[in-house]
Amino acid sequence: MNDFTKSKSQTGMKRGHSGASDELNRPLLWEDDWYLSNAILRQAFDKHPEPGLIFDPFSGIIFRANKAALEFFKVAENDILGRTIGQLYSDERGHLHVFTEEALDRGYAWTRELTLQRPDGKPMRLEHAAVSVSLQGKTRIVLTITDLSNFERRSVDDEANTYHRNGLEEWRKAERYFREIERENRLILAAAGEGIYGVNADGITTFLNPAAEKMLGYSASELVGKDMHSVIHHHKADGTRYDEMDCPIYNAFRKGTLHTVDDEVFWCKGNTSIRVEYTSTPIVDGGSVVGAVIVFRDITQRKRHEKQLKSALEENARLRERLEMENAYLQEEIRSHINHYNILGNSQAIENILKQIELVAPTDANVLITGESGTGKELVARAIHQASERRDRPLIRVNCAAIPRELFESEFFGHVRGAFTGALRDRIGRFELANGGTIFLDEVGEIPLDLQSKLLRVLQDQHFERVGEEKTREVDVRVIAATNRDLKKEANAKRFREDLYFRLNVFPIECLALRDRPSDIPILADHFLETVCSRLNIKKPLLTKSNIKALLYYDWPGNARELQNVIERSAILSREGKLSFNLPAGEDISPMPVSKAAAKESAEQSTILTAAEMAALEEENIRRALETAGGRVSGPDGAAALLEMKTTTLYSRLKKIGELAK
Structure with missing residues (x-):
């Protein structure tokens, strides 16, 4: 039994009671009219076009729902009666509580904060109105729900009816007004520099502005009414087919989401393409997506300039890195070399070396310099470079004996970031650093056998790849190698690649040991003494004939390098302008075996030989x-x-x- 029926029974019982009030004992005609009014109210509630619910504000139990509410919530009457209002608004219980409290306090309330979801998951724009009613100690809330989208649509329809009722003249005024708006909109579209076109919910083109016509090469009549994707958006820039299911433009009206793409291609008339950036915005009408409008811009020229700028910046970065490394390398070379690069001596061996340098320097032939450690192999390499046409480019020295095995390839050819653990940035290799100049491979015999093939390739075709990179790079480098080993024997023993040996040994130069050219010792000793005294800012001692003879008698296993060290140590220890030479171990230098007469003569004489x-x-x-x-x-x-x-x-x-x- 519902509340209205109960009220009727209880009222009837009161009429028969002896203590009933005069108001309840009125004529039967008034009572019938009261019940008729209640029946009319019930029918009005049930037939009201807006969804309506009656519920207990304290328990939330729903006692009555009209037909519009059943259709709105898509439930049967038996399924909604007895449920609570909170079950219908499970995600909005906080707003529902505040709304109900306001209705109980004021007697009425309305809100637009309570929302429900459409079947497609989107929120509905609703207005809820509530009235608090009390009868015989019981309170009920009468809730009415208004769909604001439908309300706005009815307002538009009512305005149109108003124009219609006001007659033909008003209708013509409205028509002229809308035509003027349409004309202004067309002028705006025509003035826009960006291309603009629209599609309906099926992807069919609905309009096209002049800028879009100009960029695409199609007239509006050629595209309106056609599937836009299949005409201008059918393939990607790489030639692969662009499925419409993946198209951001189609997703705008299918999923109702805005998409911005900064680099794609549109296909123009004649099967040419332009690079574009575009925004695809859904068109919504009455809560439903009915199409999309696309605004695009031709960025072909801009991308071309960006590519040129990027290429220029990369080239600038490479040149800057190369110059920085060259500068650092040259500074290191300046710090590490205290002797100048002139080759000193008057022996036949030195004269032969100078002639060989004069012959080979103008060419680009590979040179292999052999000789013991300290015989001046690097001086010969520098002299060849300085006498060549590559003198304006750097001479890059690589001490092959000082490079760890695992870093050989990176040191020679460079690497890219991430090529191996610790490769935090791109690094240019020594061959690339020497591009246009000369690379000096000192102690070339120390290169591991399995890495010699990579060096051989550079010597053969001047191509290489950085570690971790597939790009092949080309260099123009002259190679000068030096070794204190017999590479021919090493090749016969399979410890050095024979083909690499022949590739390096195009023009061999041998640097003889100092003991094999004793006539150079006085010149070198005087030069080293001059250099060290200038560097240490001390007075140059006198190099006597007995000093020279003492130097001539020694075997010099360390060659010129050992001579330089002995001279420097003696200059530091000199007293009263006199030199005294000692072995590195501290013992007096013992002369090589000579006759007693010669020894006596050398001791007596004080002039230079x-x-x-x-x-x-x-x-x-x-x-x-x-x-x-x-x-x-x-x-x-x-x-x-x-x-x-x-x-x-x-x-x-x-x-x-x-x-x-x-």
């Missing part, structure tokens, strides 16, 4: 060695072994002595 005297001294020393070896030159007990001289060098000296004897 002439070239003839030095040659005679060397000849005497060689003769004594031959006598001791019984005339044998080679072998473990031969004269070459006693002199600690190469057999080929001793034969060369003997040949020279024989020619002089003639």
Whole structure:
């Protein structure tokens, strides 16, 4: 039994009660009219076009729902009666509580904060009105729901009816007004510099402004009424097909979402394409998406300029990095070299080297410099570079013996960021740094065998790849290599690639040991003494004849480098302008075996030896060695072994002595 029925029964009982009031004992005609009014109210509630609910504000139980409410909530009457209002507004219970409290306090309330979701998940624009009613100690809330979208649509319809009722003249005024708005809108579209076109919910083109016509090459009549995607948006820039399901423009009216794309292509008439950026905005009517409007701009020229700018910036970055590394490298070279790069000496060996430098420097031939450590191989390499046409580009020195095995490839060819652990940025390699100049591979025999093939490729075709990069780079580099090993023997023993040896050994230059060219010792000693005194800012001591003889008698296993160190140490320790030479271990230098007469003569004389005297001294020393070896030159007990001289060098000296004897 509902509230209205209960009220009727209770009222009837009161009429029959002896204590009933006069008001309840009125004539039957009034009572019938009261019940008729209640029935009319019930029918009005049930037939009201807006959804209506009656519920208990304290328990939330729903007692009555009209037909519009059943359709609105899409439920049957039996399914909604007995449920609570909170079940219908499960996500809005906070707003519902505040709304109900306001209705109980004031007697009425309205709100637009209570929302419900459409079947597609989008919120509905609603207005809720509530009236609080009390009868016989019971309170009920009568709730009415208004769909604001429908309300606005009815307002538009009513305005149109008003124009219609006011007659033809008013209708013509409205028509002229809307035509003027349409004309202004067309003028705005025509003046816009961006391309603008619209599509309906099926992707069919509905309008096209002049800027879009100009950019796409189509007239509006050629595109309006056609599927826009299949005409201008059918393929991507790389030529792959662009499925309409993935198209942001179609998603605008299918999913109702705005999409902005900063770089895609539209296809123009004649199957050419332009690069565009565009925004696709859904068109909504009455809560439903009915199409989309697309605003686009041709960015072909801008992208071309951006690419050129990016390329220029990358090239600038590469040049800056190269210059920074060249500067750092050259600064390091300046700090690490205290001697200048002129080759000093008057021996035949030095004259031969200078002639070879003069011959090979103007060419781009690879040079292999051999000789013991400290014989001036790097000086020869620098002299070749300075005499070549590459002198304006750097000479990049790589000490192959000082590079860890795992870093050889990166050091030679560079790497890209992320190529291996610790590669935090791109790094230019020594070959790329030497582009246009010369690379000097010192101690080339120390390169691991499995990495020599990569070096061979650069020597053969001047191409390489950075570690971690597939891009092939080209360089123009002249290679000068140096070693204290016999690379021919190393190649025969399979410890050095034979093809790499032949590629390096295009023009061989041998730097003889200092003991094989004693006539250069006085010149070098004086130069080293001058250099060290200038650097240390001390007075240059006198280099006496006895000092020179003492230097000539020593075997110099460390060659010119050892001589330089001995001179520097002696200059620092000199007293009263006198030099005293000591071995690195601190012992007095013992002269090589010479005759007692020669030793006595050297001790007595205080003038510098002439070239003839030095040659005679060397000849005497060689003769004594031959006598001791019984005339044998080679072998473990031969004269070459006693002199600690190469057999080929001793034969060369003997040949020279024989020619002089003639």
